[in-house]
Amino acid sequence: MGKITPENQSVVVRFAGDSGDGVQLLGSQFAESTALAGSDFSTFPDFPAEIRAPVGTTFGVSAFQINLGARRISTAGDQPDVLVALNPAALKVNLPLLQKGALIVLNTDAFNERNFSKAHITADPRQTGELDDYQVIEIAISTQTLEAVKPHGLSKSDAEQCKNFWALGAVLWMFGRDRKPIVEWATKKFAKKPSEILAGNLAALDAGHAYAETAELSAEIPQFVIGEAPMEAGEYRSITGAEAIALGLAAAGELAGREIMFCGYPITPASSILHHLSKMGDLGIATFQAEDEIAACCAAIGASFGGAIGVTSSSGPGIALKTEAIGLGMAVELPLVIVNSQRGGPSTGLPTKTEQSDLYQAVYGRNADAPLPVIAAAGPGDCFDAAIEATRAAIRHMTPVFLLTDGYIANAAGPWELPNMDDYEPILSNAVNGDAAGKNNPTELKKAIWNRDQSSLGRPWVAPGMEGLAHRIGGLEKDIETGDISYDAANHQAMSDLRAKKVAAVAEFIPDQEVEQGHTKGPLAVVGWGSTHGAIWRAVEEARNEGLDVAQVHLRWLSPLPKNLRRLLSDYDRVLLPEMNMGQCATLLRDKLGLNVIQLNKTSGQPFKVAEILGAIRENYPGAKQAAE
Amino acid sequence: MNKPLTAKDFATDQEVRWCPGCGDYAILKCVQKTLADVEADPNKTVFVSGIGCSSRFPYYMNAYGFHTIHGRAPAFATGLKLANPELDVWLVTGDGDGLSIGGNHLLHVLRRNLDTQILLFNNEIYGLTKGQYSPTSRVGTRSPSTPTGSIDAPVSPGAFALGANARFIARGIDTDAKNLSPVLKAAREFKGAAFVEIFQNCIVYNKDRFEDFVAKKTAAETQIHCEHGKPLLFAKGEKGLKLNTSTLTLEIVDVGDNGVPVEDVLVHDETNRVMAQMLLTLPMGSYPMPLGVIYRDPATSFDDAFTHHHPTQRKRTGKVADALRKGSVWKKN
Numbered sequence: 001m002g003k004i005t006p007e008n009q010s011v012v013v014r015f016a017g018d019s020g021d022g023v024q025l026l027g028s029q030f031a032e033s034t035a036l037a038g039s040d041f042s043t044f045p046d047f048p049a050e051i052r053a054p055v056g057t058t059f060g061v062s063a064f065q066i067n068l069g070a071r072r073i074s075t076a077g078d079q080p081d082v083l084v085a086l087n088p089a090a091l092k093v094n095l096p097l098l099q100k101g102a103l104i105v106l107n108t109d110a111f112n113e114r115n116f117s118k119a120h121i122t123a124d125p126r127q128t129g130e131l132d133d134y135q136v137i138e139i140a141i142s143t144q145t146l147e148a149v150k151p152h153g154l155s156k157s158d159a160e161q162c163k164n165f166w167a168l169g170a171v172l173w174m175f176g177r178d179r180k181p182i183v184e185w186a187t188k189k190f191a192k193k194p195s196e197i198l199a200g201n202l203a204a205l206d207a208g209h210a211y212a213e214t215a216e217l218s219a220e221i222p223q224f225v226i227g228e229a230p231m232e233a234g235e236y237r238s239i240t241g242a243e244a245i246a247l248g249l250a251a252a253g254e255l256a257g258r259e260i261m262f263c264g265y266p267i268t269p270a271s272s273i274l275h276h277l278s279k280m281g282d283l284g285i286a287t288f289q290a291e292d293e294i295a296a297c298c299a300a301i302g303a304s305f306g307g308a309i310g311v312t313s314s315s316g317p318g319i320a321l322k323t324e325a326i327g328l329g330m331a332v333e334l335p336l337v338i339v340n341s342q343r344g345g346p347s348t349g350l351p352t353k354t355e356q357s358d359l360y361q362a363v364y365g366r367n368a369d370a371p372l373p374v375i376a377a378a379g380p381g382d383c384f385d386a387a388i389e390a391t392r393a394a395i396r397h398m399t400p401v402f403l404l405t406d407g408y409i410a411n412a413a414g415p416w417e418l419p420n421m422d423d424y425e426p427i428l429s430n431a432v433n434g435d436a437a438g439k440n441n442p443t444e445l446k447k448a449i450w451n452r453d454q455s456s457l458g459r460p461w462v463a464p465g466m467e468g469l470a471h472r473i474g475g476l477e478k479d480i481e482t483g484d485i486s487y488d489a490a491n492h493q494a495m496s497d498l499r500a501k502k503v504a505a506v507a508e509f510i511p512d513q514e515v516e517q518g519h520t521k522g523p524l525a526v527v528g529w530g531s532t533h534g535a536i537w538r539a540v541e542e543a544r545n546e547g548l549d550v551a552q553v554h555l556r557w558l559s560p561l562p563k564n565l566r567r568l569l570s571d572y573d574r575v576l577l578p579e580m581n582m583g584q585c586a587t588l589l590r591d592k593l594g595l596n597v598i599q600l601n602k603t604s605g606q607p608f609k610v611a612e613i614l615g616a617i618r619e620n621y622p623g624a625k626q627a628a629e
Numbered sequence: 630m631n632k633p634l635t636a637k638d639f640a641t642d643q644e645v646r647w648c649p650g651c652g653d654y655a656i657l658k659c660v661q662k663t664l665a666d667v668e669a670d671p672n673k674t675v676f677v678s679g680i681g682c683s684s685r686f687p688y689y690m691n692a693y694g695f696h697t698i699h700g701r702a703p704a705f706a707t708g709l710k711l712a713n714p715e716l717d718v719w720l721v722t723g724d725g726d727g728l729s730i731g732g733n734h735l736l737h738v739l740r741r742n743l744d745t746q747i748l749l750f751n752n753e754i755y756g757l758t759k760g761q762y763s764p765t766s767r768v769g770t771r772s773p774s775t776p777t778g779s780i781d782a783p784v785s786p787g788a789f790a791l792g793a794n795a796r797f798i799a800r801g802i803d804t805d806a807k808n809l810s811p812v813l814k815a816a817r818e819f820k821g822a823a824f825v826e827i828f829q830n831c832i833v834y835n836k837d838r839f840e841d842f843v844a845k846k847t848a849a850e851t852q853i854h855c856e857h858g859k860p861l862l863f864a865k866g867e868k869g870l871k872l873n874t875s876t877l878t879l880e881i882v883d884v885g886d887n888g889v890p891v892e893d894v895l896v897h898d899e900t901n902r903v904m905a906q907m908l909l910t911l912p913m914g915s916y917p918m919p920l921g922v923i924y925r926d927p928a929t930s931f932d933d934a935f936t937h938h939h940p941t942q943r944k945r946t947g948k949v950a951d952a953l954r955k956g957s958v959w960k961k962n
Contacts, residue, residue, distance in 0.1 A: 233962050284944075286711060419953070
């Protein structure tokens, strides 16, 4: 079939199989080889909520999608160009995603009556004509794998487990990638297993590669040419959002010179943050797995009271449980970082699927008037900086801060240019008035403890153990000056005002909103927040290539909004706001800025496709029909 | 130290606002006095509480304090103690706070054995919300929410603590400072979760609930003070508890000339979990109320294990700049 250099310099590959087939490993190792080849990429692991759904069923299908390119890649790709399907269920589930003409590699060993019936397939799709519009390559991957690993004496089930390595070998050949780094990685990974496991997997890897290269079928198997992407000179690594948050929190602790005390409770898709952090003890991170979400949040606040940086993390339903404690954290003016890896909801919803629907919860979701700063990360790499900024704000203003990510960012990976730690300012806390310490004058002491910095309204961070500063805090309304319990009407008003002003003050410390692509005024701006960044970026780029005067504005701080945002957005005739919810940021902009926006909402559990946003841009562009014609 | 500390040194400038005659006053006084006696450092002492009458306690203690949310004080205390294991952390809770909404957290702080003193003020009623029955209220308790008498079987705080694998369980009475103070000292010395149930008189909603065993006049007959290594005697030594080996229960026996020799009376062994179980579940009324340190069997505390299990967590030895480069890093020129 020869070599294919795609017109738009990128290819979308999707691997799909049973949840026990090692599809995620296959995909992530292919991503690694892509990174080492210097191409840009973005991945999207898409797996079921069941740990091991019954083999061969459609609800047990696990997939891993990667978009790789010799240009900037901003999403995991709209439609796969290549699908590797390890069984009929995987084909059935993923076929609707493909564009016509896509290449499908099938493991024919799995195409039998038993698997058809498990996947509720009435007739062999290879014979019904439904694959006519695609290029189909049929390979007996399981047979080939068993044959390849036979000399190493693996049990049949262990031998069958090697088929993801066989498929990986074949795909590496298809993209002209080096096997060596994979061999090195596998050697480390299987070091503690019986030696035949490593030998078998490497044999399968080699066999897959050799098969694709030399089999007679090779005339049929295309080779894609995806070269290096233009990227700034520097050091890069591949990173997921969850890893970047963990490292960002570690960096925040280092910049503040304080221990990070992370208190969490397992929940998908937030758990991986706990897993990463629990290996970072040497970076001054302590992790505590609490008995429930409420305890996790309370323990984190207890840690902050004790002078460590308390961090808690969860996903929507877990955040709901933490709500009362978060309100207390605000009332007592202690720092706390709350990471919310948003997922499909409401209630248990779609645990493994992505959504941006906890924005109301973060901005508005507490009893009484309880405003909090909210920052949202735009992608895996941005999680690092967002975690530092969230921590900085929490300590500067002495308040809980929400850090929003989502299931897509948490699991997706892409190349990330390593930051230079010397570029970051230290994180400082407000100083106690030195005269008050040690003086046995309760009135002066309380004033020192509640003496808020005039610009940030953050108070000094006084922790038990500090000499001469013993004091009491609590959830009952406190006197604005002394911190003593106060039911005074005017004082409650003053405290409510203070809490609102404190969040507003964050805007004084954050950069003005900038326009990422396009002009600072014009017919249409596309505004986004969080993980839609990549899809919006690409859609706006394409629209601009089509000659549409479209701008991209991406929000990072959702509460407060940047000071110049209203003015900036007012300079566009129309504002389009795509978000993976029913219009929560749209409400926010209407509420806080009095701006009307055109909503583009999606809650399918899947990230936006570039085409969906591009379509909305064309549709809403003033006079777009004429322009498009 | 210039002059000996007194209870006053641990009092704050806040006006104490419990109902006149509330048992909490006596407990507050006893805690303040005990801390003065042991020369505790207010700068390193922290009182953490939940919600309820008892949970106002931190405001009245000259130490660090945190009045948190309903039932969750154990979780706050856990984070605090792990962040700074040097602190002397006291948890103050009530039967409603600790055993209703906070039952889960109480269970976990006990089984983890966090080095804290947990003072559970038990008055068998909800005071702050005006007198509804609580999880320790006896069946038939008439209250605004149970006008015809409650039907819930009550929980026994001591038996609950033992079931949660608590390593220190003690009991005291609000107004009996003479016996409560040594219990508080023992709790403070204990390295681990020290659970102290304090019978507390709610003068408004459950007045004199415990009068049958706290009344000074009859106390000798109705209380049994447990001391490790000493026979379980009461009624001025005229009565004692003996193990009935056929039913595996404790029975009351007369001691001396008209009864059994003192050697037959069970000797209190505070490390014996089975004995603790029997003492903590003695039926109320027909037996004297066991008081003092009923169970004490130290084990590694959670904060100790936490620090030693993650030895690097107390010391930052690595650099983030290096951590960023762990794994596969490539260069673009």
